[in-house]
Amino acid sequence: MRSDRTIPAAARATRAAAAGALVATLVGCGTTGTGPAGGPDAPLSVVTTTEVLADLARNVAGDRAQVTSLVPRGGDPASHEPSLRDVRDVVYADVAFSGYALLEGPALTSTLEANLRAEADHVVLAEAAVKYAATIIPLVENVNLDTLWLGLAVTGTGERHGATRASDVELRAVGLDGPGQLTGYVTETFGQPRVFLDSADGFDDHDAVTLPTDAHTHMSWTFSEPGVYALDVEAELHPAPEADPVWLGRTTVTFAVGVEPHEVAAATGATVLDDGHADLAVELDQGAIVLAADATDDHGSHDGEDASGDHGGDHDGHHHHYSDPEQTLIAVPTKALAPVPAGPDFAFLGRAGDQIYQLPQAVLGKHVHGEIDPHLWQDVRNAQAYVEIIRDTLVEADPEGAEEYRANAAAYLRVLEETDADVQRTIAAVPVERRYLVTTHDAFAYLGAAYDVEIAGFVTPSAATEPSVAERARLTRTVRTLGVPAVFLEQHLAARSAVLTEVARENGIEVCPIYSQSFDREVTTYVQMVRANADSIHRCLS
Known part of the structure; x- marks a missing residue:
């Protein structure tokens, strides 16, 4: 589970030296922070790459840890450029949770690898979730x-x-x-x-x-x-x-x-x-x-x-x-x-x-060799596996807080169990012949598999790529042939959604909201996110 422990000792030492040098630079500039550098009574410092992971971690950590998401509200982990503040948060972190290398962009991944202290835990949740009975979907190459x-x-x-x-x-x-x-x-x-x-x-x-x-x-x-x-x-x-x-x-x-x-x-x-x-x-x-x-x-x-x-x-x-x-x-x-x-x-x-x-x-x-689709949390049962991993990681990092972490996790797991049942009921109320999801990019395979929704189409497989003429033509043909009443736009990709909105306008259909990995002013927690997605699917497809 602790991926840092698989890094050779020489590499850990090099990274620790680099982190130490950066800490000295930050302190010299008058920067202060929480974590070990803040003293023995400072709360545990946890960093995550995305808002979804941060929310899951906060529900387990309670008041015993300070949890920080490197990607801000509405940001995209694939394109986020870490700031000096992000680097500082990583340097002082005791625990880091990331999603998977194909979720975060190289800049974000490099910031973690270069600046996380050697003794800190870095848990890649999608990889660790296999041991916690999560559902894994191979990444489709074509x-x-x-x-x-x-x-x-x-x-x-x-x-x-x-x-x-x-x-x-x-x-x-x-x-x-x-x-x-x-x-x-x-x-x-x-x-x-x-x-x-x-x-x-x-x-x-x-x-x-x-x-x-x-x-x-x-x-x-x-x-x-x-x-x-x-x-x-x-x-x-x-x-x-x-x-x-x-x-x-x-x-x-x-x-x-x-x-x-x-x-x-x-x-x-x-x-x-x-x-x-x-x-x-x-x-x-x-x-x-x-x-x-x-x-x-x-x-x-x-x-x-x-x-x-x-x-x-x-x-x-x-x-x-x-x-x-x-x-x-x-x-x-x-x-x-x-x-x-x-x-x-x-x-x-x-x-x-x-x-x-x-x-x-x-x-x-057919599948990209050894790679998995990183959007596991779109299935609430996978989010439950993430919570269990976070619980066990925090207990190991802070044994004195074990009772509190376990109690928080147990209570939150009950909330997620109820949420999963509600999402199942909401989406099941949509007639099966209308459960077709057309989105900005390929981020909803787990939602489709868990709640019996057909992923009918998307603009591009990855949010980081520009759509080709052929991809636009395929999307148009999909919308017209299936007669879908709506397409679904991820809020954090609104600035890059011209193709999806144009196809919707040309065919006289609605553009509805859906959330993949970021929050906004209306949706600020994971539970709100999955409920909002289910409600949007039900309203727009029923």
Whole structure:
């Protein structure tokens, strides 16, 4: 938990010397402060990088510690430039709490590392929270990949049909009802696409895939326009070259592309499939085409798989649920919008740069390796984990105050428990088909996961980057296709919100407030912040 203790002794000594020199400079300039330099009876000095962390710490510390946030009210930790006062607060601190390196900008992180005394505790809360049962969401490198992965497979033995390892199965596309072009292709080892099916000029004998028995392949599915697509497919088994083919069935696979899937599903009573890994599978023993959902909840590959090839093995061991495609609706969300790659090899998808909807071929490395989304507190249960870490850290730093810290933490944890329940009820009152959040940047994945809100879109992944033309176009298409009644503006990013407000104005929808990591005059505590967010979502989306 004490990340400073992993720093080599030489580095700690160097940092201590630098801190000592800076303390001397500050004292020489007439600067005084609290903490150890203030005498043995001075309260514990705690610094945090953000207002949210400071508020959590104050609720645990009570009167036994002085808690200071380096980033002021309304500030952005990613861009905050530390002042001389900030440096002084760090030098005199006994304990420092930061969020995570991807939350704070380099200037803030460097100020902590260069000036915090060697004997002070520096706790990186997002990393420590893993041991306190917090929910961790990996940071998505490319949001377009964070969708359902839909492959193809052959399952079962097929012994009653005379199938052997030398047999194969042909899966054919035979019809499509939809507003645009549908394609299915794989990207091979050297990046070349191999098209399995393409509706641009209708379907013929070329729109088919031949798979060996017990095979599995990942595949990309693309759609040129939003709407509902009904794809008719049929399959037959070829037991041996001289044997007659065995008819295995026909079915319709339905996709809700860029539109609200629950409304579409409600009309037919279908189940929505929108996450994880599934296969359109030819089940030999049932003699049917089914959807086989993966046994894991993540997008990891099967044992022994390569992300781009066909594989054998007992795939029944990897699936836990078969469903009827005609009773299932596959969701292709607006975040699946991606540009057509440049180059003649991908011309079958459209013009380079055009936006298409894509369920991607399973790609290793969807997440940034080793990195997590740092906005954990958007889930109140994660904030409870932070409180427990702060409690244990302060008890260790100030054992004489242990009873007070524990009592304060227990009382505050009860408040957070009630707050979490209220947030759950408030957001649950919004119809599920309207729970779409469009924001300034990608800071609300934990809110979405905890309270069943779909993160439909944002201007840019990071608040520190400027939006591209493609990102603006994707945001506009998302707003129009889903018909969202409002977008949500983070208060501390109001000065950099031109794109979001312009898109809202052009489409005649409301701009509503939401808080990610900073307070303002109306919202001055963490509990007020999460309640304000829930109320804003309820008011603007209901």
